[in-house]
Amino acid sequence: MTSLGLSVHDVLTTTRSVRKRLDLDRPVDQALIEECLEYAVQAPTGSNRQGWRFVVVTDDDKRAALGDLYRKGWERYTTLGVSASALADGQAPERAAQQMRVMESAAYLAENMHRVPAMLIPCIRGRVDRASMGAASMMASIVPSTWSFMLGARDRGLGTCWTTIHLMFEEEAAEILGIPYGDWSQVALITIGHTLGTDFRPAVREGGAAAVTSWNGWD
Template sequence: MELELLTTTRAFRRRLDLTRPVARQELLDCLDIAVHAPSGTNRQPWRFLVIEDPATKNEVAEYYRKGFAAYLSARTPRPDQLRDLASGQYLADHLHEVPALVLVCAPGRPPASPLQLASFYGSIYPMVWNLLLALHSRGLGSTLTTAHLAHEREVAELLGIPFDDISQVALLPVAHLKPASGPPSGPRTPAAELTRWDRWDNA
């Protein structure tokens, strides 16, 4: 069961059921599992803001769409990326319809030094992955998104988040999953093709 969960948890976008509510207790149960993730010096820096109000979701989704449009306009995708980008566009178009948006936050602002920056995000993202696994184990799904961060200050003002004291790290759209219509997992490059030993120039 654990291996299946690890190899079938994906960035769920099109499979999100936009019509079925997510119970608060079910979401809290998943968050309770997520917070058992490791963090630097066990500081557990995560905070959560769950957005269910339709009007508020609409406003957040508008900022997300602006950020996603800017992301698309700044790149020239390869042919093999078009399907994933279309999936991302679908989510951007329907974000306001997702039953719950979980905004993951952390105290402070991201530091400038690469070492501290790695620690800042490295102490948050294991928890996010825990949350994605916990959701999937219960028939729920999500994906880690960041497009709204192009307008983080505006979103902070909208949601009453003190911008100088709290950083938004990720936005997770949470919904029940529709039945899968294809293979449970996508292709992955074997680790042996991506791994070198002892030195980088050892092909």
């Protein structure tokens, strides 16, 4: 197993959304992705259903097709008025600067999506739009496993980014990959590649956990 030997603390605090520091020219070994997927399938699922499927995409034509969809979604996202300045508007200077950096980095990823060496599409059985009360349970039966994959990737020198933009065209992506759209929901497109350098820092979260936590009730 290839491992950077990071502590649990480091993995949990430094697994960032990697976009600009992704090595777009270095392929990712299938074995590394398989190791991370073994973590993914250790995650909890509602009723122990394990109704998950993971579609890994490395094929040039399919990456190009997904890259096109993603860019189309990105254009729509930004024409809806989501921009760096809109996200930064009214925020404290440090937070505004962080939002500007995120948008700039996300634009870079959109431009280069077709070059991302590998993509992971986690899928869950069922359609979220039909699940009503079960929606939370359904999502929670695929999100932890995908995050486990991302944590495992971090410890192997791989960078990932959770993305959802391509879901604006989920049905078209399903066609590209042969995913049975009527029965399976895609929940994300996780970009995967080796990172340029392996040092990543904890993110700044204003006020830390204390700012968003209350004990024994809501206050």
